[in-house]
Amino acid sequence: MTLLDPAPTTLTPRLELHVPTALTRFRQLRAALPGTAIHYAVKANPHPVLLRALVAAGSGFDVASPAEVRACLEAGARADDLVYSNPIKLRADIVSAAGLGVRLFVVDSPEETRKVAEAAPGSAVLCRIVTSGSGSDWPLSRKYGCSTSEAVEVLRLAAGLGLDPAGVSFHVGSQQRDPSAWDTPIEASSRVFAALRQAGLRPWLLDLGGGFPAALEGGAPALDAYGAAIRRSLRKRFGSRRPRTIIEPGRSVVADSGRLVTSVVAVVHRGDTRWVYLDAGVFTGLVETLDEAIRYRLETDVDGPTGPCVLAGPTCDSADVLYEKQPVHLPLALTEGDRVVLTSAGAYTTCYSTVGFNGFAPLPTELVLGLVPA
Amino acid sequence: MTLLDPAPTTLTPRLELHVPTALTRFRQLRAALPGTAIHYAVKANPHPVLLRALVAAGSGFDVASPAEVRACLEAGARADDLVYSNPIKLRADIVSAAGLGVRLFVVDSPEETRKVAEAAPGSAVLCRIVTSGSGSDWPLSRKYGCSTSEAVEVLRLAAGLGLDPAGVSFHVGSQQRDPSAWDTPIEASSRVFAALRQAGLRPWLLDLGGGFPAALEGGAPALDAYGAAIRRSLRKRFGSRRPRTIIEPGRSVVADSGRLVTSVVAVVHRGDTRWVYLDAGVFTGLVETLDEAIRYRLETDVDGPTGPCVLAGPTCDSADVLYEKQPVHLPLALTEGDRVVLTSAGAYTTCYSTVGFNGFAPLPTELVLGLVPA
Numbered sequence: 001m002t003l004l005d006p007a008p009t010t011l012t013p014r015l016e017l018h019v020p021t022a023l024t025r026f027r028q029l030r031a032a033l034p035g036t037a038i039h040y041a042v043k044a045n046p047h048p049v050l051l052r053a054l055v056a057a058g059s060g061f062d063v064a065s066p067a068e069v070r071a072c073l074e075a076g077a078r079a080d081d082l083v084y085s086n087p088i089k090l091r092a093d094i095v096s097a098a099g100l101g102v103r104l105f106v107v108d109s110p111e112e113t114r115k116v117a118e119a120a121p122g123s124a125v126l127c128r129i130v131t132s133g134s135g136s137d138w139p140l141s142r143k144y145g146c147s148t149s150e151a152v153e154v155l156r157l158a159a160g161l162g163l164d165p166a167g168v169s170f171h172v173g174s175q176q177r178d179p180s181a182w183d184t185p186i187e188a189s190s191r192v193f194a195a196l197r198q199a200g201l202r203p204w205l206l207d208l209g210g211g212f213p214a215a216l217e218g219g220a221p222a223l224d225a226y227g228a229a230i231r232r233s234l235r236k237r238f239g240s241r242r243p244r245t246i247i248e249p250g251r252s253v254v255a256d257s258g259r260l261v262t263s264v265v266a267v268v269h270r271g272d273t274r275w276v277y278l279d280a281g282v283f284t285g286l287v288e289t290l291d292e293a294i295r296y297r298l299e300t301d302v303d304g305p306t307g308p309c310v311l312a313g314p315t316c317d318s319a320d321v322l323y324e325k326q327p328v329h330l331p332l333a334l335t336e337g338d339r340v341v342l343t344s345a346g347a348y349t350t351c352y353s354t355v356g357f358n359g360f361a362p363l364p365t366e367l368v369l370g371l372v373p374a
Numbered sequence: 375m376t377l378l379d380p381a382p383t384t385l386t387p388r389l390e391l392h393v394p395t396a397l398t399r400f401r402q403l404r405a406a407l408p409g410t411a412i413h414y415a416v417k418a419n420p421h422p423v424l425l426r427a428l429v430a431a432g433s434g435f436d437v438a439s440p441a442e443v444r445a446c447l448e449a450g451a452r453a454d455d456l457v458y459s460n461p462i463k464l465r466a467d468i469v470s471a472a473g474l475g476v477r478l479f480v481v482d483s484p485e486e487t488r489k490v491a492e493a494a495p496g497s498a499v500l501c502r503i504v505t506s507g508s509g510s511d512w513p514l515s516r517k518y519g520c521s522t523s524e525a526v527e528v529l530r531l532a533a534g535l536g537l538d539p540a541g542v543s544f545h546v547g548s549q550q551r552d553p554s555a556w557d558t559p560i561e562a563s564s565r566v567f568a569a570l571r572q573a574g575l576r577p578w579l580l581d582l583g584g585g586f587p588a589a590l591e592g593g594a595p596a597l598d599a600y601g602a603a604i605r606r607s608l609r610k611r612f613g614s615r616r617p618r619t620i621i622e623p624g625r626s627v628v629a630d631s632g633r634l635v636t637s638v639v640a641v642v643h644r645g646d647t648r649w650v651y652l653d654a655g656v657f658t659g660l661v662e663t664l665d666e667a668i669r670y671r672l673e674t675d676v677d678g679p680t681g682p683c684v685l686a687g688p689t690c691d692s693a694d695v696l697y698e699k700q701p702v703h704l705p706l707a708l709t710e711g712d713r714v715v716l717t718s719a720g721a722y723t724t725c726y727s728t729v730g731f732n733g734f735a736p737l738p739t740e741l742v743l744g745l746v747p748a
Contacts, residue, residue, distance in 0.1 A: 042733075043691070043732045064690035065689075065734055066733065067730065067734075068732065086690040088686075090639050090653060090688065091711075108642070109644075111640055111641065111642055112642070115640070115710075142647075143649070143692050143695055174692075263464075266485055266486060266489070267485065268462070268483040279464060283726070290664065314462070315417070315460075316438035316459060316460040317417070318548075324516075336465065351728065351732075352657070352728055354725065354726055354728060354729070355725065355727050355729055355736045356441065356725070357417065357726055358460075358725075359416075359420075359439030359441030359443075359445070360439055362729045
């Protein structure tokens, strides 16, 4: 317990992070997908105590910058347990990562493959293929990924450049609610593997990406359902030639381990609408509320009947509004100074905070011994 | 010149900030609106050297948090030159600001008026009224502002609570392209003033807000046109009883003084689409590109014919895409390592940076001696 803050603050806003919950989720994922290595996506929450605990639990890591590589190594990870999964990389960053021992990089184009061959000769590469993202809360854009035929070309090019054409990677989209969403890209990956084998290459690794859900509003099937669907798909598409598999969960490991504790700054009635202003908002960690894409569950210790309200943040910025199109329901008695807790907020909050926009400090983390309701 | 970095970096990304340009824009605004005090909106860019230069030029400041109050005082501003314009304030923040000498607060509800009366007794208050925001690039939400009749009630309540009911404030929306947009709220304000006078009160201050444009893509009338339209409106609506006036420009002072210098990480062809990946993106200062609301002008020193491309940032986040719906045009010869400069990027960039999402550092500022094209 020496890693815990000896004098927990009662200041808000703060992210209460309960590392044991993240470890429980990590173990649930591992149990749901036996034989699949878990590479925690550091970008979701890079807290050093969390990383250290995940190293001890046997996690690998998904990194996207030299700073994330260093954070993992400092937490005790081995460079062999890292996959550098950013398909587009600064050349200098590849050199840095390779210098730190990273040997596995994701690419998705001939250009990036040549770059890795030059900056980290002899490395292994995965080629990312594009997916539709349908069924997820936050469908991925067309920013990354190529077609299966391009992937075959990219991996053949890689082999020709002295790289190890390790296999394929994909990502079905964040907070994916449909366990069968993995089947289409797994099928596509199996075709890439077959074509590579026909060309005499020996792909060995399939990166199933992230997208496993946290317990946000809306619900999602249990992790076991994802594991069963993915195992079924792997069996169907690869038969006895199943490659090694890894996943890159971020949100599903750490979201449920965090509670974002806020205080009510003011409750104001504007026409027929009740506005509740919190001391955390879009610029202090809640970027994922933009377009109301992610809906956090809310808890408060105020009793009595509830009613709809718009939720907004503390900065003097008109964009700092959390939920307006689809209002939330909070107690009618809620007033200045009351606590409002956003649950399942451990992912993409502290790391999305601004440097201090409008003079409001970045969201701090407090390590806690338990996740007590408000 | 001792304030300038003696060894300018060539690292990217960086914001090159040319303080003299901000001062020129400040003087242009002052010339366009003689007799109107300028309160620079610190949230747009709180760089201490900029604040110091603006103090020396005679600027007041629009602040929204104790941290911004302290930044202004440290830059040499007097507390009397500050307007605390966040209509919704933490009680503790009002106490802090009042303790630092701030005497003018914006409110927009009875609740906030009572809070200011208790936390900063005897202060002056402006009541913010709501506007449509039509004609602006970034229309304000309904987050702030009340009706004119509510404003009369709020200011009468203020007087009853021992506050100075100083007048009215409004904001026509950021990057407002229509100089006549101020007339409707000025007319509305004049009705609030008349009602207060009829009630025996003596309002004396009208806060015309911000919204004056920077030279972003799309163009906008010259500042003089804004000054003329506002002076005409004030004459028409207030006649000889024109109150003291202030404006709160942020973007229009500092946007054109900044150039965001980036490097091309990669150029990748995806199907028929060319994707250009820069080393700055949504999480390193370019939040205002979300929904493609603000379109920065782009410069590069690469010659030759241009073609359309999607612009994206460096993080491994699918949301880190700048312009996709309406592509930009950049040279076809553009390649890894080339510089791409986003002009008029001095506002809402460094301050909107994340703390380092995905291991990409916050956007740094480099003070420069001139704004040289790429």
